[in-house]
Amino acid sequence: MNVPALSGRLARWQVLLSEFDIQYVSQKEVKGSAIAEFIASRTSQEYEPIDFDFPDEDLMSILIREASVSNDEYWKLTFDGVSNALGHGIGAILVSSDGDHYPFTTRLNFDCTNNTTEYVACIFGLRAAIERKINMLKVYGDSALVIYQIKGEWEIKDFKLVKYKKLVLKLIKEFEEVTFDYIPIEENQIADALATFAVAFKYQSYPEQATENDKRTIRRMSSGYVLDGEVLYKKALDQVLLRCVDTKEAKSILEEVHEGICGTHANVHILVRQIIRFGYY
Known part of the structure; x- marks a missing residue:
């Protein structure tokens, strides 16, 4: 309940429970033996143990036949x-x-025009179809x-x-x-969404010195972050996006909040919560 910004469901619960005098206490530790004894004391009289006997124990093997996709029928390729x-x-x-x-x-x-990207997308799709050994193809663009x-x-x-x-005509012969x-x-x-998705990511590789860990x-x-153009946001617990700031901006925000421009003279913890409420991280 004590998060900087409550989501809709938590806020409704807080309003509904505010009229009651509720005291919250921490859960005490419960021993595992007590839980086992409690469950054993309420065992149904009609309980039957699980039968672990395997009825087909003489079965030597099971043959699983994978469904194969026919490449002798028309496939469809769309590109953008x-x-x-x-x-x-x-x-x-x-x-x-x-x-x-x-x-x-x-x-x-590499730098190219929109028409070039269309040709490259077509070539990209044709090569993927050739790798799958597709014989008949309908291409749409x-x-x-x-x-x-x-x-x-x-x-x-x-x-250009x-x-x-020429490369497309060469691939068509396959x-x-x-x-x-x-x-x-x-x-x-x-x-179109796939092509736009590829453009949205500028960096698609890890640093050269990065290990698997x-x-x-x-x-x-x-x-936990969202990149919107050139602006980086941090996802809060309630999914509110907090704009990430650099050292210079952070110093300016701290000075404004601490000096009272934003209306507070608080300690460190309250100051941090107040800045998060303003939408910064």
Whole structure:
């Protein structure tokens, strides 16, 4: 109850219980033997011990046959690329004839245009399909330029895209049948989300000197933070986001709160709680 900011459920309970004179005491230690004796004293008379006999003890082995996905049926590939101020990312999804989804995404570490990311995303998806030994594929993308250039209906005016188209045509030969069709962006939201997700992360690798233990620690600590653009937030216990500040900002905030600009002349612990209430960490 004594957290800096109560969540909705805790606040409601605090209001409801405030009318009662409730005294909270700590739980005393209970010996394990007392619990065992309590459970034994209330054993049902109809209790039957568990039968541990294995009825099929003469069974030598069990053959488990894994369900195999047919590669002789049409699979579907959707792809998309994103290029903005934060970076460049691509996303692709392979969908089997049974409806199973296999997403792929990565961040591009070189400067390129949006059309280039679309071509790279298509190549990325085609290579993933080849690795799965898929024979028949239907490819869908929301870039009319890329789709119709691959189909040969539109000319390529940007010479930088020529090599990408040649690579696509080379990969197409690995399939028995492959088709390319344009779809609106509203029908390609999953691939677009994957590409956007890849762009959102600037750093996708651990420091070179990091050990496995260091990597686990980084993953555990990062789960408590949220990065919104260039601003880092710390997740509080009630899921309120607290903006992280550097040493200079922290000193300024401490001076303002301590001097009374924010309305307090308190000790260290109350001062820290007051700063957290203001939304800083």
